[in-house]
Amino acid sequence: MWNILRCEWLKLHRCQILLVGITAMILCPVTQYGTQLVINPEMRDSSYDLAQLFANVIWGNTQIFLPISLVMTGGWLIDRENTNDTMKNNLAIPVPYRRLLTGKLIMTILLALIFGLCSGMITLLTGIAAGLSFPSPPVAALLWAQTTAAAMTTCLVCMPMILFFGQLRGAYLSGSLLAFFLGYCILFFKSGPLLSAYPFSAALILAGFDMEEFNGAAQPPSIPLALAGMTAVLALTALILLLSCPVERNPRKQTF
């Protein structure tokens, strides 16, 4: 597996699709802070500080930016093996198909980690540039860590979509659209079991994000329900992985 992961890392060299994630991570804090600037001055929160910017960014990342970019990037990592016709080279070594997919999922989690760290850093820089009041360094570090943790738990939620759409030739873009839609739906679950069990909500809750304070949730989140939601996603990922097999093409040349 270590060899597969090393190779997956090498394959990313000069890959422009990574810019999608990086751009999304830059856009999120900028747009979140920008939103504060465009609202009416009387509606503006005068106590808006770096902690609130971080909360906005974590929310925006999980709701919109990360689902789109992670499903797109992860799906593309799988899809490219068929598009570039390199799958046959891997399978003829042989690299077991499921192990290759697992390697790609782990690589996507690693990318989520990088995106999370990147997002935390850009949020910090945006806050400093905007002159927002700065919390103590340990609190800032904690917020940064929470941003990174939320990116990784969001990636776990996206894994079934990455696996499913990545294996359908050219469908990873559709997958990222679905991920965007499902991520956006987090807004609608402010109470009841889905407040905690809905996978994208669970991703935030498990990262320690305060749903009550930020989302206007009507009740406190339940960690066991969030764990159950995440477990369901991981079980679905494992099931898709178990059912996955290389696409066998019917040779197009043959007509008899």
Add this chain to the structure above:
Amino acid sequence: MSSYIIETHGLTRRYGDQVSVSNLNLHVQKGRIYGLLGRNGAGKTTTMRMLLGLTAPTSGTIQLFGHPFKGPQKESLSRIGSLIESPGFYPNLTGIENLNIFARLRGLKDSRWIKQALELVNLPYSDKKLYAHYSLGMKQRLAIALAIMHDPELLILDEPVNGLDPIGIAQVRTFIRTLCHEKRKTILISSHILSEISLLADDIGIIDHGILLEEESLANLEKKNTRYLRITVSNAPAAALLLEDKLNAQALSIIDGHTLTTEDPRLDTGEAVRLMVEAGLTVQDVHLYEDTLEDYFKKITGGEGIA
């Protein structure tokens, strides 16, 4: 243990109602070049994909290196190098970066293997050009380098000269011969180009519509080929009588008043011409015709030639 490196029994692959390969019994001997000859879509690639575990057979068995092959197994596949269909590499990487990835996955730690493979196919080791900018010929060479990089005992090459220029084709041909005859590699090569197969292969399998119609050594095929003498003369019936009477020529056919043919292998051409001239006949042309592999292919498949 079987003396064959590859042996299949009743190998069949169906896609729904469509039969791609039907009841194929292939025998590839150690240290020889086996040419699988067939038109596009005859089932060559599907056969090769089954031999590599890339496609599961619908029925039938495969033996590789004398052992049953049941799907992708490291023990067998690490001894095989392959090029199936078109070359497949990562376009954002250079040729050497691509080879490095597959070398690492194969567990090859020494970059010497990559260097040697690139030298053998005449690609520069230190080239910084991305694979996306490679010409078709360079891509094909890189794919061959990938196939030979780990020094395999068996090479399975599907149309390896596709996209190469004439000099490149000649180089690959020489290179394949060297691999087989000097390094004792066994090579299964497929092509729809008859001349390539006839120049390279020791043994030939003719596949058509998924069925292996003939499997024979090139030497035996040459023996089987029809050879006949065609004589253009002023009076063909008189010449036929003369040759039958004086030289006991067999299998004579009078095509028209001036042309006759004989498939008699014992007929002494010089003596025949001398007799006809002495009998006052004007001999305009004597030509020995021999079936080419293409003629043989046409005869076997009952259809048109392929290239």
